[in-house]
Amino acid sequence: MTLPRFEYLNPATLSDALSMAGGESAFVAGGTDLFVRMKERITTPKRVIGLGNIAGLRSTEHLPGGGLRIGAATALTDLAETLADRPQWRGLGNAIKLTSSPLLRNAGTVGGNLCQESRCYYYNQPPIFRKRWPLCFKLGGDRCHVIKGSEVCHAVYSGDLAGPLMAVKATATIAGPGGMKKIDLGDFFTGSGLRPVRLAADEILTEIDIPNPPRSGGFSYQKLRLRDTIDYPLLGISLFLEFDPEAKVRRCLDARLVLSAAGPTPVVVPEVGQLLSGQVLTENHAAEAGQLVRKMAHPVANTASTPRYRREMVEVLTRRAFQQALEQAGK
Amino acid sequence: MADGSPLVHENVPRNLSFETNLSYGDVDKALAACDYVREDRFQTAAIRHGFLEPHAALANWDSSGKLTFWGSKQSPYFTYRNMGKALGIPPSRVRFIQPYLGGGFGGKNEMFAVDFCAAFLSRKTGRPVKIVASQEEVLYAYRQRHPTLIRIRTGLQKDGTLAAIDAEIIADGGAYKSMGSMSLYIMCTRLALPYRVPNLRARGYRVHTNTQPSCAMRGHGVPQIRFAAEVQLEMAVAELGLDPVEVRRKNALQPGETTGNGLKITSCGLTECIEKAGDIAGRWRGELHREGNSRYRKGVGVAAYGFISGSRLAGHNTAAAQVKVHEDGGIALITGSTDCGQGSDTALSQIAAEVLGVRLADIRYGTLDSEITPVDPGVFGSRVTFITGNAVKLAAEDAKRQLAEVAAEVLEAAPGDIVFRDRRVYVAGSPDRSLPFDKLVKKAQYSGTGKTILGRGYWAPEGIDPPQFATGMGNQSGAYTFGTQVAEVEVDVETGRVKVCRLAMVHDCGQTINEMLAEGQLEGSAIGGIGHTFTEEIIRKDGQTINPSFLEYRMPTALDACEVASTHTDTVDAMGPFGAKESGEGIQVAITPALVNAVHDAIGIWFKEIPITPDVIVETWNSAQRRNKGAQP
Numbered sequence: 001m002t003l004p005r006f007e008y009l010n011p012a013t014l015s016d017a018l019s020m021a022g023g024e025s026a027f028v029a030g031g032t033d034l035f036v037r038m039k040e041r042i043t044t045p046k047r048v049i050g051l052g053n054i055a056g057l058r059s060t061e062h063l064p065g066g067g068l069r070i071g072a073a074t075a076l077t078d079l080a081e082t083l084a085d086r087p088q089w090r091g092l093g094n095a096i097k098l099t100s101s102p103l104l105r106n107a108g109t110v111g112g113n114l115c116q117e118s119r120c121y122y123y124n125q126p127p128i129f130r131k132r133w134p135l136c137f138k139l140g141g142d143r144c145h146v147i148k149g150s151e152v153c154h155a156v157y158s159g160d161l162a163g164p165l166m167a168v169k170a171t172a173t174i175a176g177p178g179g180m181k182k183i184d185l186g187d188f189f190t191g192s193g194l195r196p197v198r199l200a201a202d203e204i205l206t207e208i209d210i211p212n213p214p215r216s217g218g219f220s221y222q223k224l225r226l227r228d229t230i231d232y233p234l235l236g237i238s239l240f241l242e243f244d245p246e247a248k249v250r251r252c253l254d255a256r257l258v259l260s261a262a263g264p265t266p267v268v269v270p271e272v273g274q275l276l277s278g279q280v281l282t283e284n285h286a287a288e289a290g291q292l293v294r295k296m297a298h299p300v301a302n303t304a305s306t307p308r309y310r311r312e313m314v315e316v317l318t319r320r321a322f323q324q325a326l327e328q329a330g331k
Numbered sequence: 332m333a334d335g336s337p338l339v340h341e342n343v344p345r346n347l348s349f350e351t352n353l354s355y356g357d358v359d360k361a362l363a364a365c366d367y368v369r370e371d372r373f374q375t376a377a378i379r380h381g382f383l384e385p386h387a388a389l390a391n392w393d394s395s396g397k398l399t400f401w402g403s404k405q406s407p408y409f410t411y412r413n414m415g416k417a418l419g420i421p422p423s424r425v426r427f428i429q430p431y432l433g434g435g436f437g438g439k440n441e442m443f444a445v446d447f448c449a450a451f452l453s454r455k456t457g458r459p460v461k462i463v464a465s466q467e468e469v470l471y472a473y474r475q476r477h478p479t480l481i482r483i484r485t486g487l488q489k490d491g492t493l494a495a496i497d498a499e500i501i502a503d504g505g506a507y508k509s510m511g512s513m514s515l516y517i518m519c520t521r522l523a524l525p526y527r528v529p530n531l532r533a534r535g536y537r538v539h540t541n542t543q544p545s546c547a548m549r550g551h552g553v554p555q556i557r558f559a560a561e562v563q564l565e566m567a568v569a570e571l572g573l574d575p576v577e578v579r580r581k582n583a584l585q586p587g588e589t590t591g592n593g594l595k596i597t598s599c600g601l602t603e604c605i606e607k608a609g610d611i612a613g614r615w616r617g618e619l620h621r622e623g624n625s626r627y628r629k630g631v632g633v634a635a636y637g638f639i640s641g642s643r644l645a646g647h648n649t650a651a652a653q654v655k656v657h658e659d660g661g662i663a664l665i666t667g668s669t670d671c672g673q674g675s676d677t678a679l680s681q682i683a684a685e686v687l688g689v690r691l692a693d694i695r696y697g698t699l700d701s702e703i704t705p706v707d708p709g710v711f712g713s714r715v716t717f718i719t720g721n722a723v724k725l726a727a728e729d730a731k732r733q734l735a736e737v738a739a740e741v742l743e744a745a746p747g748d749i750v751f752r753d754r755r756v757y758v759a760g761s762p763d764r765s766l767p768f769d770k771l772v773k774k775a776q777y778s779g780t781g782k783t784i785l786g787r788g789y790w791a792p793e794g795i796d797p798p799q800f801a802t803g804m805g806n807q808s809g810a811y812t813f814g815t816q817v818a819e820v821e822v823d824v825e826t827g828r829v830k831v832c833r834l835a836m837v838h839d840c841g842q843t844i845n846e847m848l849a850e851g852q853l854e855g856s857a858i859g860g861i862g863h864t865f866t867e868e869i870i871r872k873d874g875q876t877i878n879p880s881f882l883e884y885r886m887p888t889a890l891d892a893c894e895v896a897s898t899h900t901d902t903v904d905a906m907g908p909f910g911a912k913e914s915g916e917g918i919q920v921a922i923t924p925a926l927v928n929a930v931h932d933a934i935g936i937w938f939k940e941i942p943i944t945p946d947v948i949v950e951t952w953n954s955a956q957r958r959n960k961g962a963q964p
Binding site: 001040101121122124125126128129132133145224226227228229230231232304305306308309312313316 | 465466467468471472825826827828866870872873875877878879880882883885887888890891944945946949950
């Protein structure tokens with residue numbers, strides 16, 4: 001398949017980029033999500049506005065206080081390398097390397113990964129396929145083929161970065177006609193399969209802030225997939241644990257678990273935080289947390305493998321996330 | 332297939348596209364008399380060839396009523412003949428040019444709608460017409476490997492000697508016939524290969540369904556049956572408490588044997604393959620650290636196979652070659668064979684260079700053009716090195732003979748004493764009486780009588796029977812190849828993910844013409860087999876393919892590949908060019924059973940359906956654990 005015709009604009013500043021937006025335009029950074037959908041004629045913007053030439057979007061900045069500010073157009077490979085420099089962020093860096101393949105991580109960007117469209121067996125298809133069934137909600141139609149009779153779209157959000165970044169309490173900065181706003185990354189997601197992110201056509205995700213990692217913390221991203229080299233997740237469990245650095249036991253000060261690739265949006269499971277905060281962690285906590293997360297996971301038949309398997313793996317991956325996060329924290 | 336089923340084609344009763352019934356010996360008596368019988372049902376899924384160049388056609392109908400056609404075909408002369416028929420013109424008015432090809436794997440033998448439509452539209456418009464299918468269209472609607480249901484009953488003596496096999500093979504042929512009759516014929520007639528099975532009955536049914544047609548694909552029918560037969564043999568051997576390597580060795584065909592259905596085994600290094608593979612498997616098992624409670628379980632499996640070096644279809648079987656010697660000593664070699672990536676252009680050029688004593692760089696191989704290159708059956712059944720290779724050898728020897736006559740005159744020796752080596756000719760025993768190769772060619776060409784050196788050769792193996800579709804009897808190939816595959820896997824019992832850790836194969840391909848190409852063939856075949864076993868499957872909803880992309884149709888990528896070691900036996904085939912036989916395609920048929928046997932070794936569960944997906948592994952493992960707990964209160 002080849003790309004449809006479009007006009008390509010290459011602004012050098014953020015304000016130019018914003019002024020070009022509107023009326024059937026789309027922003028592009030790495031293009032690993034947008035161009036594939038354009039080739040399938042799922043989306044056919046008349047104007048494509050490249051963000052790769054805006055210097056500010058590609059910079060990485062160490063914030064006073066120890067945090068990290070990542071320009072949204074930073075390539076995933078570059079971010080993984082930056083994170084590898086600091087021991088406390090190494091786990092997060094390894095998580096980024098689980099995204100797709102080296103080639104696609106060289107092209108794909110942080111912002112692009114977060115802003116990617118949700119996916120579905122009935123949506124990510126070539127044009128000939130769309131002649132077979134009436135159009136579904138996500139293609140502008142009036143039904144869902146995954147859950148017959150459903151009144152909402154069940155496309156799955158399959159981004160790899162959202163879960164890990166939400167777990168470490170990242171924030172997102174969005175530029176729009178009204179100026180800049182900074183929100184919790186969790187609030188960036190809509191919860192809807194139709195449009196997974198809260199970003200208007202004339203808004204740009206400009207940067208992600210990762211707060212300073214705690215003195216004693218552990219992180220893990222567990223990704224379920226069928227091929228280890230390129231596939232999207234069938235399920236993702238991200239876990240961030242903060243420990244009392246003075247205590248000799250595994251006393252947990254804070255915990256955040258994010259369930260992703262199991263539904264239309266990545267979600268923090270607050271019950272896990274409530275369960276673990278203030279506790280001295282044992283293996284039982286991992287099992288109990290796994291059950292809590294499983295209750296939240298309702299995968300449907302919109303991608304490879306079976307919903308039953310994806311759901312069953314929630315407990316396994318949660319347990320593994322605990323083990324890895326504890327190891328990483330040296331606990 | 333059942334009476335009263337809706338018909339795909341009104342003129343095909345019971346949707347039976349093809350059926351065959353092969354039988355020799357007395358199966359019922361042998362099964363009744365032997366010590367041990369087991370029956371199992373195996374199932375394989377539809378998978379894709381996965382070539383990177385989609386189907387493509389460029390046609391130019393000219394005002395003289397001639398068609399020039401550029402295609403993407405591994406067997407261009409199929410289309411050359413069919414195109415003539417379709418357009419109502421003699422094939423000599425079809426000029427088929429085959430440029431370099433982006434893979435075939437059995438999926439580019441036939442003529443497709445893109446080919447015919449391009450030609451027809453060009454005739455209609457008087458303009459060149461090019462049609463290229465998209466990869467999505469190829470994956471969505473073109474050919475696939477036959478999905479099969481195989482019921483197989485095998486009888487053994489208690490020492491492991493195979494007594495009889497009784498099998499029923501039902502294959503989903505999809506909507507059209509393609510070359511599916513051949514597929515079923517092969518499944519039945521090579522069911523017992525590589526073993527000696529004195530009694531065999533194999534009934535094959537190809538059934539139409541309203542899905543994509545199934546056709547040949549690497550290994551053509553044999554991957555499915557080898558999976559069933561090798562896994563079942565391993566199950567039987569385990570129950571009998573025998574050594575699987577020893578049982579394979581005991582039943583291995585030997586040089587000079589003829590199977591019950593007439594396959595004549597000439598060169599055969601199978602016993603050596605089995606023994607060496609057994610050593611490798613033993614070493615690998617010794618290196619495993621098996622921890623009872625670990626979530627990662629490792630295991631090693633072995634499987635053996637036999638394959639062919641070129642099969643015969645019903646019609647034309649001969650390959651031909653021409654060697655033209657330029658006056659500067661360069662050689663123009665043409666044949667009717669197509670290199671679809673397997674490297675046959677190189678292997679054939681090496682054969683010509685070897686005969687004429689020149690460098691590989693001196694050979695120029697011309698790709699197929701039906702107006703210039705000889706007619707050829709095509710590229711299927713692993714025939715090119717073996718059959719076209721012999722034709723090239725004869726053509727080069729013909730040119731050599733013509734040159735030797737000239738050299739004999741100049742050097743005052745007998746033509747039979749002229750040696751061709753290192754781009755020189757000399758008299759045997761007197762290397763000083765010599766001429767450079769290019770000077771010799773000039774002498775021939777510029778002499779008074781003017782000798783133009785053009786060598787010609789054609790060859791087909793003798794004693795090969797056309798397929799007997801009804802009975803399955805007859806010899807199929809000039810030489811059979813053999814091999815044994817060893818696989819080590821690691822199963823994550825919590826997630827059901829299987830990692831293939833390493834593969835090793837011991838292969839009898841006769842003498843290797845090009846070691847690097849042979850290795851590439853073997854490795855590609857083996858890694859392809861990993862996909863068939865674990866990840867590849869055409870998924871359909873309401874009969875429609877729902878994963879028509881290489882993202883969702885999961886072939887192993889280069890990064891998924893594991894370490895693959897290959898060794899050859901030192902077998903010389905008397906008929907093969909310089910002792911060579913088939914190499915590469917055969918190994919794809921043994922990889923699946925080796926992997927399935929390795930998974931059993933790792934977790935103690937037999938899988939009779941492929942692909943073995945993580946969800947199935949988890950479910951089977953968990954219910955086995957529950958059963959074990961119940962058994963030990």
